[in-house]
Amino acid sequence: MRPGPAGTPVADAVSCTRLAYAFGDTLAVDGLDLAVRQGEVFGLLGPNGAGKTTAIRCITTLLPVPAGTVGVFGHDAAKERMAVRRLLGYVPQQLSADSGLTGRENVALFARVFDVPRRERAERVGQALAAVGLADAADRLAGTYSGGMVRRLELAQALVSAPRLLILDEPTIGLDPIARTGVWDHINAVRAATGMTVLVTTHYMDEADQYCDRVGLMHRGRIRALGTPAELRRDLAERQGTDTLPTLEDVFRDVAGSGLDDHSGGGFRDVRSTRRTARRVG
Ligand SMILES: Nc1ncnc2c1ncn2[C@@H]1O[C@H](COP(=O)(O)OP(=O)(O)O)[C@@H](O)[C@H]1O
Numbered sequence: 001m002r003p004g005p006a007g008t009p010v011a012d013a014v015s016c017t018r019l020a021y022a023f024g025d026t027l028a029v030d031g032l033d034l035a036v037r038q039g040e041v042f043g044l045l046g047p048n049g050a051g052k053t054t055a056i057r058c059i060t061t062l063l064p065v066p067a068g069t070v071g072v073f074g075h076d077a078a079k080e081r082m083a084v085r086r087l088l089g090y091v092p093q094q095l096s097a098d099s100g101l102t103g104r105e106n107v108a109l110f111a112r113v114f115d116v117p118r119r120e121r122a123e124r125v126g127q128a129l130a131a132v133g134l135a136d137a138a139d140r141l142a143g144t145y146s147g148g149m150v151r152r153l154e155l156a157q158a159l160v161s162a163p164r165l166l167i168l169d170e171p172t173i174g175l176d177p178i179a180r181t182g183v184w185d186h187i188n189a190v191r192a193a194t195g196m197t198v199l200v201t202t203h204y205m206d207e208a209d210q211y212c213d214r215v216g217l218m219h220r221g222r223i224r225a226l227g228t229p230a231e232l233r234r235d236l237a238e239r240q241g242t243d244t245l246p247t248l249e250d251v252f253r254d255v256a257g258s259g260l261d262d263h264s265g266g267g268f269r270d271v272r273s274t275r276r277t278a279r280r281v282g
Pocket residue numbers: 023026027028029046047048049050051052053054055
């Protein structure tokens with residue numbers, strides 16, 4: 001909670017305290033503290049294996065919360081799972097569109113699952129498709145879409161329930177620069193129109209720098225640095241006493257130290273887990 005304009009407390013859109021999650025011996029999330037404020041675009045950044053997806057899956061209630069707490073607009077993700085689910089739209093790292101359905105059918109499926117009232121469904125599906133620039137392609141099979149179109153279709157699926165919080169896990173991975181910009185333009189347009197909060201994971205530091213209000217640099221299951229991209233870059237410049245402003249990637253290397261190279265094939269440019277959207281669908 002933080003004080004609102006009238007002094008009344010305002011719940012953060014997402015609030016994690018000492019969240020921990022282990023797969024066997026692997027501590028994927030290791031005491032994560034995270035607060036995403038209402039209305040901001042927050043970037044959870046980090047190399048593959050940092051624990052971003054695991055943390056996101058705890059926040060979306062797809063994984064339990066074995067240790068610590070997770071709150072979404074003040075609702076406890078462990079105790080009020082349905083309330084939390086109703087507040088959020090989620091674009092997972094893995095492909096969530098069906099190539100054998102049209103774009104419109106894919107979005108309609110999500111509208112049904114997320115309890116969009118039957119009377120409003122057709123209109124809301126059309127609006128969601130239009131919001132991501134897919135109105136003209138809506139009645140084509142998703143299997144004919146390009147990688148960028150598939151990602152925008154998944155965005156429409158997540159938006160059709162009019163979520164207050166949109167969570168995107170690596171929304172632009174594997175896309176070309178023009179398609180990446182397209183995805184961000186549509187996210188920002190919806191956000192400007194609705195005021196929804198956005199929590200996004202990425203390992204593209206340039207994107208985070210451009211589009212995120214604040215970022216948390218995650219490494220080995222925990223946030224290691226937090227702030228606006230400009231703050232983090234200025235801080236590092238001051239510490240290093242350099243004139244040229246370092247990049248966000250420089251900041252991450254400084255924060256994570258040599259440990260970044262411990263991950264097998266690690267680093268920001270690791271494409272091991274690149275979504276093979278084009279191959280699987282397009
Ligand atoms: N289903 C799983 N079973 C076992 N280990 C997993 C599983 N999912 C993730 N991990 C491990 O947990 C750690 C964090 O993974 P993940 O949350 O996917 O990180 P990120 O999204 O930042 O790449 C990694 O070491 C990964 O290998």
